[in-house]
Amino acid sequence: METRELRYFVAVAEELHFGRAAQRLGIAQPPLSRAIRQLERRLGVTLLERTSRSVTLTEAGSVLLVEGRAALDAVDAADRRTRRAALASTGRPALVLVTKAGAAGELLPKLLDAYAAEPGAVTVDVLLCGVGEQERLLRDGRADVALLHLPFDSTTGLDTEELRTEGQVVVLPAGHPLARRAHLRMADVAALPGLPMPRWPSSDGTYPDGPGPQVRDHAQLLQLIALGRASAILPESCRVHLRRDLAAVPVLDAPAVTTVIAWPPHSRSLALAGLVRAATRL
Structure with missing residues (x-):
């Protein structure tokens, strides 16, 4: 299979419409249809069921959609990492570290300071992202290393x-009656009146159903909590940057959160190795 054919197929499989897929790809519809038929002949399977009114995926087509996305992501990641390696070889080495905004607490500045003191340290560009995005940015090659949370x-x-394991707290408006409690349990948090948990977007940008407000980033979440519109369960290290109008109460039976530093297993970057060493020493 050719990369071009995979891109064509994924576009049709996602749009389920040849006209829209052709427009998305910037090509005419006839060559797109020919390319899909050629791919089906080469594989010896039917990928798409076509009628005059609809296009649907066969079981084989559903499998190729999943595998094709992964293959194209790997190709794009290879492209990005190769270009960054070329920049490094010309005397402009840098690492891109991605982390969820507001999640690293005091760990991130300590890590950057520790690594900067290493012989041969390079520039570390920090990429702050939304919830759940750091893993994708690491896997698709836009970042060299990430702080992830198990x-x-x-x-x-x-x-x-692994860098550290910590408990979790519920973040409440400072004036809430439960803000003075020494600790709470998950059942207490679930029963909070008028302070629903936020709804974060999924990988496709849609929000799950529920009573909580739609939240895009950490700053927006803290503002909603301060206004008495939401509550949130967060790692205990979030206390470092909490505003005065917020309070954090330990949740005894909330699952522990482990922060890890993660990188692609095939990386041969000496700069990355130095950053990981600095992280583990912390």
């Missing part, structure tokens, strides 16, 4: 080192 992020296929 059990929420997947580290399958990545090399990792």
